Amino acid sequence: MDNIIEVRNAVYEYVDEDVVKRAVDNVSFSIERGSFTVILGHNGSGKSTLAKLLNGLLKPTDGDIFVDGINTKDEETEIEVKRKVGMVFQNPDNQLVASVVEEDVAFGPENLGLHPSVIRKRVDDALNSVGMYEYRESTPHRLSGGQKQRIAIAGIIAMEPSCLILDEPTAMLDPKGRKEIVSTLRKLNKEKGITVVLITHYMEEAEKADRVMVMNDGVIIDDNTPKEIFKKVEVLKSVGLSVPQTTELLYALKQNGFNISTDVLSVEETANAIAYCLEEE
Amino acid sequence: MLRDITFGQYIETKSPIHKADPRVKMVLLILVVVLIFLAQSMYGLLLSLAFVSMVVLVTKIPLKTYLKNLKAVLPIILLTSIINMFYGDNDSGVLLEVWKLTITYGGLYRAVFMALRIVLLIIVSSSLTYTTTPNDLTDGIEHLLSPLKFIGLKSAVHTLALMMTIALRFIPTLVEEAEKIMNAQKARGADLESGSIIERIKALIPILIPLLISSVRRAYELAEAMECRCYNGGEGKTRMKQLKLTSVDFKIMAVTLIYGVAVVLINIIL
Numbered sequence: 001m002d003n004i005i006e007v008r009n010a011v012y013e014y015v016d017e018d019v020v021k022r023a024v025d026n027v028s029f030s031i032e033r034g035s036f037t038v039i040l041g042h043n044g045s046g047k048s049t050l051a052k053l054l055n056g057l058l059k060p061t062d063g064d065i066f067v068d069g070i071n072t073k074d075e076e077t078e079i080e081v082k083r084k085v086g087m088v089f090q091n092p093d094n095q096l097v098a099s100v101v102e103e104d105v106a107f108g109p110e111n112l113g114l115h116p117s118v119i120r121k122r123v124d125d126a127l128n129s130v131g132m133y134e135y136r137e138s139t140p141h142r143l144s145g146g147q148k149q150r151i152a153i154a155g156i157i158a159m160e161p162s163c164l165i166l167d168e169p170t171a172m173l174d175p176k177g178r179k180e181i182v183s184t185l186r187k188l189n190k191e192k193g194i195t196v197v198l199i200t201h202y203m204e205e206a207e208k209a210d211r212v213m214v215m216n217d218g219v220i221i222d223d224n225t226p227k228e229i230f231k232k233v234e235v236l237k238s239v240g241l242s243v244p245q246t247t248e249l250l251y252a253l254k255q256n257g258f259n260i261s262t263d264v265l266s267v268e269e270t271a272n273a274i275a276y277c278l279e280e281e
Numbered sequence: 282m283l284r285d286i287t288f289g290q291y292i293e294t295k296s297p298i299h300k301a302d303p304r305v306k307m308v309l310l311i312l313v314v315v316l317i318f319l320a321q322s323m324y325g326l327l328l329s330l331a332f333v334s335m336v337v338l339v340t341k342i343p344l345k346t347y348l349k350n351l352k353a354v355l356p357i358i359l360l361t362s363i364i365n366m367f368y369g370d371n372d373s374g375v376l377l378e379v380w381k382l383t384i385t386y387g388g389l390y391r392a393v394f395m396a397l398r399i400v401l402l403i404i405v406s407s408s409l410t411y412t413t414t415p416n417d418l419t420d421g422i423e424h425l426l427s428p429l430k431f432i433g434l435k436s437a438v439h440t441l442a443l444m445m446t447i448a449l450r451f452i453p454t455l456v457e458e459a460e461k462i463m464n465a466q467k468a469r470g471a472d473l474e475s476g477s478i479i480e481r482i483k484a485l486i487p488i489l490i491p492l493l494i495s496s497v498r499r500a501y502e503l504a505e506a507m508e509c510r511c512y513n514g515g516e517g518k519t520r521m522k523q524l525k526l527t528s529v530d531f532k533i534m535a536v537t538l539i540y541g542v543a544v545v546l547i548n549i550i551l
Contacts, residue, residue, distance in 0.1 A: 087506075087509040097503070099415075103416070110518050113518060156510070
């Protein structure tokens with residue numbers, strides 16, 4: 001199996017008021033190239049720290065992380081790791097550098113020292129792939145949150161990374177912006193084959209992922225397909241995650257004695273399941 | 282009220298001067314300012330007036346807009362003219378004599394001359410900021426300062442340009458944030474508009490402190506995001522946009538040069 005990221009017994013400790021705390025506690029997993037993985041976790045579960053470990057922004061206190069075979073601890077290949085694993089943060093406002101959209105997207109490729117004509121092409125491609133090409137000459141502060149976040153994603157895509165890590169990219173967006181981002185990510189994953197690791201606490205965004213990991217207290221407590229994960233409503237609730245309304249509804253019906261399958265996710269599937277169940281009765 | 286603060290004064294009219302290279306515009310502006318000072322005779326100054334009028338016409342920006350910029354410096358213009366009025370040579374004939382002060386025809390001439398010179402300087406300087414976006418100005422400054430890299434200041438030039446870019450990028454963001462904080466403080470009963478000046482300055486403290494804290498937080502996050510975008514202090518960095526001289530630039534240079542030669546000739550002949 002071809003893995004873009006390998007995490008081996010990674011530990012990350014930090015000191016807070018003289019007390020050593022473990023944000024990530026002996027975690028091991030790997031991310032398959034071209035996959036769409038969602039890491040779910042409540043605030044303070046260590047998921048943001050894990051994200052920063054994956055592209056070398058933070059170095060593990062113990063254990064190793066390999067990106068395409070390169071150890072993130074290696075000082076000399078630091079830039080190489082960041083070029084392979086791009087990272088998008090929560091607040092789009094604090095990621096954009098320039099006041100013209102296309103100049104901001106060009107920032108990454110410019111840092112890589114590419115030829116001006118290559119940069120031009122990459123910027124145009126990146127803006128097209130997030131559907132923001134027609135805004136290339138406008139200024140970010142006139143755009144909506146979702147649009148700004150798409151520009152931030154384009155800025156990373158323009159460096160042509162193999163993997164894209166997003167740390168709660170939708171947390172500051174309205175529902176419309178959230179949908180824009182999730183569908184953009186899905187498109188990038190399907191059409192460009194970019195590996196996506198989406199870190200979030202919105203379970204709806206995990207629906208169509210290949211794989212979902214649930215994090216709590218610095219440990220991965222579950223790692224499975226979305227359908228399997230969503231069946232465990234009790235577990236998810238116990239770690240402070242709210243399950244999608246459809247799952248919640250089916251779960252409640254089942255608990256009250258209806259013979260209904262709880263492994264469907266979308267609204268349509270849920271409606272069908274309920275209709276089917278009623279016919280049977 | 283904060284929204285009224287515009288950064289830069291760029292006005293889009295799609296004139297040839299708008300399309301010109303910012304480097305050319307900046308260098309030529311410095312040249313023109315020097316030439317206006319060089320023009321010692323009324324003929325030279327009238328020629329400068331003709332040149333500046335032409336610039337105003339070509340930019341397609343109404344004269345009224347230019348004159349607005351004069352309002353702020355009106356006291357300086359008046360003061361300079363009034364002082365100069367008393368410094369004419371007495372040979373030119375006395376116009377007015379009040380107590381110990383004499384105003385001669387020569388003095389009056391000087392006063393008008395000085396006022397016109399300042400007006401021309403301000404109008405021609407405004408033409409740069411009206412026709413060039415802040416981003417282009419930053420680009421131009423970076424390129425013009427680039428010779429400094431030969432004396433080992435390469436990263437300094439790059440850092441300066443990046444600082445200006447980021448400052449421009451964050452002005453609207455911080456204005457928005459300041460507005461939010463002001464509204465939040467007003468909702469808590471803060472009185473920002475009444476009282477003496479000292480009281481009003483004091484009332485700004487609960488706005489400035491949260492703004493400062495959030496700016497530091499933003500800066501930290503921005504630094505991380507820049508690191509993720511392979512920023513390493515600008516070493517080996519290339520630019521997507523390359524500034525190129527076009528025919529417009531050469532035309533503007535030629536016209537300015539002709540004006541320059543004419544001013545020098547007038548100075549020599551007269």
